[in-house]
Amino acid sequence: xxxxxxxxxxxxxxxxxxxxxxxxxxxxxxxxxxxxxxxxxxxxxxxxxxxxxxxxxxxxxxxxxxxxxxxxxxxxxxxxxxxxxxxxxxxxxxxxxxxxxxxxxxxxxxxxxxxxxxxxxxxxxxxxxxxxxxxxxxxxxxxxxxxxxxxxxxxxxxxxxxxxxxxxxxxxxxxxxxxxxxxxxxxxxxxxxxxxxxxxxxxxxxxxxxxxxxxxxxxxxxxxxxxxxxxxxxxxxxxxxxxxxxxxxxxxxxxxxxxxxxxxxxxxxxxxxxxxxxxxxxxxxxxxxxxxxxxxxxxxxxxxxxxxxxxxxxxxxxxxxxxxxxxxxxxxxxxxxxxxxxxxxxxxxxxxxxxxxxxxxxxxxxxxxxxxx
Amino acid sequence: xxxxxxxxxxxxxxxxxxxxxxxxxxxxxxxxxxxxxxxxxxxxxxxxxxxxxxxxxxxxxxxxxxxxxxxxxxxxxxxxxxxxxxxxxxxxxxxxxxxxxxxxxxxxxxxxxxxxxxxxxxxxxxxxxxxxxxxxxxxxxxxxxxxxxxxxxxxxxxxxxxxxxxxxxxxxxxxxxxxxxxxxxxxxxxxxxxxxxxxxxxxxxxxxxxxxxxxxxxxxxxxxxxxxxxxxxxxxxxxxxxxxxxxxxxxxxxxxxxxxxxxxxxxxxxxxxxxxxxxxxxxxxxxxxxxxxxxxxxxxxxxxxxxxxxxxxxxxxxxxxxxxxxxxxxxxxxxxxxxxxxxxxxxxxxxxxxxxxxxxxxxxxxxxxxxxxxxxxxxxxxxxxxxxxxxxxxxxxxxxxxxx
Numbered sequence: 001x002x003x004x005x006x007x008x009x010x011x012x013x014x015x016x017x018x019x020x021x022x023x024x025x026x027x028x029x030x031x032x033x034x035x036x037x038x039x040x041x042x043x044x045x046x047x048x049x050x051x052x053x054x055x056x057x058x059x060x061x062x063x064x065x066x067x068x069x070x071x072x073x074x075x076x077x078x079x080x081x082x083x084x085x086x087x088x089x090x091x092x093x094x095x096x097x098x099x100x101x102x103x104x105x106x107x108x109x110x111x112x113x114x115x116x117x118x119x120x121x122x123x124x125x126x127x128x129x130x131x132x133x134x135x136x137x138x139x140x141x142x143x144x145x146x147x148x149x150x151x152x153x154x155x156x157x158x159x160x161x162x163x164x165x166x167x168x169x170x171x172x173x174x175x176x177x178x179x180x181x182x183x184x185x186x187x188x189x190x191x192x193x194x195x196x197x198x199x200x201x202x203x204x205x206x207x208x209x210x211x212x213x214x215x216x217x218x219x220x221x222x223x224x225x226x227x228x229x230x231x232x233x234x235x236x237x238x239x240x241x242x243x244x245x246x247x248x249x250x251x252x253x254x255x256x257x258x259x260x261x262x263x264x265x266x267x268x269x270x271x272x273x274x275x276x277x278x279x280x281x282x283x284x285x286x287x288x289x290x291x292x293x294x295x296x297x298x299x300x301x302x303x304x305x306x307x308x309x310x311x312x313x314x315x316x317x318x319x320x321x322x323x324x325x326x327x328x329x330x331x332x333x334x335x336x337x338x339x340x341x342x343x344x345x346x347x348x349x350x351x352x353x354x355x356x357x358x359x360x361x362x363x364x365x366x367x368x369x370x371x372x373x
Numbered sequence: 374x375x376x377x378x379x380x381x382x383x384x385x386x387x388x389x390x391x392x393x394x395x396x397x398x399x400x401x402x403x404x405x406x407x408x409x410x411x412x413x414x415x416x417x418x419x420x421x422x423x424x425x426x427x428x429x430x431x432x433x434x435x436x437x438x439x440x441x442x443x444x445x446x447x448x449x450x451x452x453x454x455x456x457x458x459x460x461x462x463x464x465x466x467x468x469x470x471x472x473x474x475x476x477x478x479x480x481x482x483x484x485x486x487x488x489x490x491x492x493x494x495x496x497x498x499x500x501x502x503x504x505x506x507x508x509x510x511x512x513x514x515x516x517x518x519x520x521x522x523x524x525x526x527x528x529x530x531x532x533x534x535x536x537x538x539x540x541x542x543x544x545x546x547x548x549x550x551x552x553x554x555x556x557x558x559x560x561x562x563x564x565x566x567x568x569x570x571x572x573x574x575x576x577x578x579x580x581x582x583x584x585x586x587x588x589x590x591x592x593x594x595x596x597x598x599x600x601x602x603x604x605x606x607x608x609x610x611x612x613x614x615x616x617x618x619x620x621x622x623x624x625x626x627x628x629x630x631x632x633x634x635x636x637x638x639x640x641x642x643x644x645x646x647x648x649x650x651x652x653x654x655x656x657x658x659x660x661x662x663x664x665x666x667x668x669x670x671x672x673x674x675x676x677x678x679x680x681x682x683x684x685x686x687x688x689x690x691x692x693x694x695x696x697x698x699x700x701x702x703x704x705x706x707x708x709x710x711x712x713x714x715x716x717x718x719x720x721x722x723x724x725x726x727x728x729x730x731x732x733x734x735x736x737x738x739x740x741x742x743x744x745x746x747x748x749x750x751x752x753x754x755x756x757x758x759x760x761x762x763x764x765x766x767x768x769x770x771x772x773x774x775x776x777x
Binding site for chain 2: 032033034072073258263266267268272273274275277279280281282283284285286287288289290291292293294295296297298299310311312
């Protein structure tokens with residue numbers, strides 16, 4: 001594999017997740033019991049042998065840095081390379097939809113200049129996946145691409161407002177990018193970009209130079225404008241990708257972890273997703289616990305009934321509780337006899353005895369951090 | 374090298390043969406405990422919380438798992454400048470060097486290492502007890518009493534006193550008598566295997582002990598009795614907290630089950646004295662739609678599809694559909710396939726029990742080791758096997774069964 005450095009873009013509009021990302025960037029939103037969203041992209045990079053990772057941060061980055069520390073839990077506390085914090089630009093409202101801002105990278109140009117890696121692999125921080133980037137980078141070099149866009153595909157039309165669709169030739173060369181699912185052409189599976197791409201480092205530097213005068217521009221847009229001159233290839237990923245672009249996405253992607261095939265793809269048959277280690281004790285089940293089809297993290301104490309639910313670390317479920325279809329973040333306490341259905345509880349929520357909280361499957365109820373109910 | 378006030382030497386070389394098949398492939402301090410920890414976590418975490426940043430770990434018996442687990446000590450925040458964890462296996466010199474012949478000899482052979490840090494005091498620990506203790510308090514006591522040696526002691530039930538090294542003290546705590554496993558104990562103050570020495574005193578004592586051809590080179594049997602005879606100022610530091618010896622199958626099993634029964638596990642996680650461990654990063658555990666789990670501890674990365682009652686399930690364990698587990702301890706990465714019954718069984722690390730086995734079945738005779746069945750690590754119990762209670766199953770047993 002040729003050398004590559006990574007950039008994870010965490011400076012993106014977080015309003016889509018409403019309360020969950022009010023006080024934290026999307027990248028730092030807890031997910032899947034013990035993780036935060038950025039763990040997936042970051043671990044994939046580290047597991048793929050990438051030893052230098054730059055993280056473009058938004059303004060409220062305290063929760064993110066609290067989680068990452070010096071990068072020790074990802075073995076990124078290194079003498080050469082390691083984890084670099086790249087302070088992102090402050091975007092105005094008009095640039096809300098930008099995902100990969102050239103300005104964010106231009107502000108941190110030294111990060112690119114002082115390394116001599118051939119390629120830069122750039123990922124978003126709001127996708128749940130466990131990928132090995134090595135074959136993708138190898139392929140990128142083999143076909144001598146300038147840019148490789150990684151996509152997944154669906155046989156049925158797959159319409160989402162927030163996706164970019166690709167049209168490609170048989171040799172893998174990308175000829176069109178668009179917001180429309182029919183973009184991929186008739187009789188071919190619909191190809192959608194998973195916000196993950198590889199670009200030659202020198203080319204990225206040239207782009208920064210060339211667009212110096214432009215206030216702010218989306219990197220993918222630049223690539224789309226130059227499909228003719230640049231050698232842009234597509235790479236079919238094929239593994240599970242959970243895209244977190246709404247509260248409903250967040251809810252469904254969490255519950256998707258209860259499916260065996262997805263757990264296998266993310267956690268079991270693969271390299272580990274790394275995260276901050278807290279050394280919690282094992283989860284403790286009481287004499288009256290009834291737990292079914294759920295994902296339970298360490299440090300929990302369960303005395304009640306829990307079904308189709310994801311519990312983060314250190315949660316207390318008291319006697320007589322009935323918890324169904326819920327995502328509960330760390331250190332929540334659910335008092336005796338409470339009933340919760342289709343609810344997302346942010347961290348440190350206390351639900352008093354005998355409360356009933358009910359959301360809808362397609363519209364879960366979100367309770368924000370430290371609330372007492 | 375800047376002089377250190379106190380460094381620790383952790384004796385982790387023993388085989389722990391009384392743990393039977395649990396220590397067939399790994400040293401006793403590396404044996405898993407309470408679903409999450411390894412026994413050595415307790416001593417190492419205590420060091421960190423006591424501001425002792427330099428620890429020599431003396432290894433000898435099957436050290437691989439232990440060495441790789443300890444690494445550079447970062448899991449316990451012991452990867453510091455000017456100190457840290459040092460693994461000290463036996464080594465050869467120009468005209469000497471050999472296997473460690475006893476606890477005292479192990480320290481003797483590493484005098485150069487200790488001199489390198491040139492400490493005022495030296496803390497000797499054994500890596501095979503479960504306890505939370507602030508060694509700094511003990512050191513303060515040692516200094517205040519102007520002791521030359523301080524032994525940490527704990528009051529044990531009188532009927533058990535003869536299993537330990539017991540000591541008689543005067544009012545100030547100075548030890549007047551020390552008896553290793555006496556038949557008629559004069560006291561119920563037992564040694565916890567935690568000692569603080571003035572390094573100069575210990576160095577001299579180790580030379581003397583080394584020169585004595587009749588000595589077994591053991592702290593409890595030789596070094597401390599000799600120092601007492603010489604009239605050295607030896608004090609007892611009475612410890613009141615939680616301390617468990619897990620040297621036998623029975624005591625290991627009971628200490629684990631005690632964690633389940635009482636709130637000990639919360640104590641292990643108390644911020645001030647939290648027990649650190651070097652865990653593998655695993656996903657939260659998954660409980661299946663037909664599973665039933667009560668009165669149990671379940672670690673990360675497990676998949677539980679069957680029933681678990683009053684048991685400890687360590688990280689990465691798989692329990693298949695229709696299986697029933699009661700009063701058992703499953704060590705990391707053990708696998709239980711479908712329709713298996715396990716009663717009062719310790720299932721070793723990475724051991725596999727295939728479909729339809731029954732383990733821990735009641736027999737007619739009075740079972741050995743309180744009826745606890747132990748399956749050694751990495752063993753494969755073939756489909757449909759029936760194993761009676763109180764058995765210690767090793768590799769040889771499985772091979773024999775297969776040959777029949």
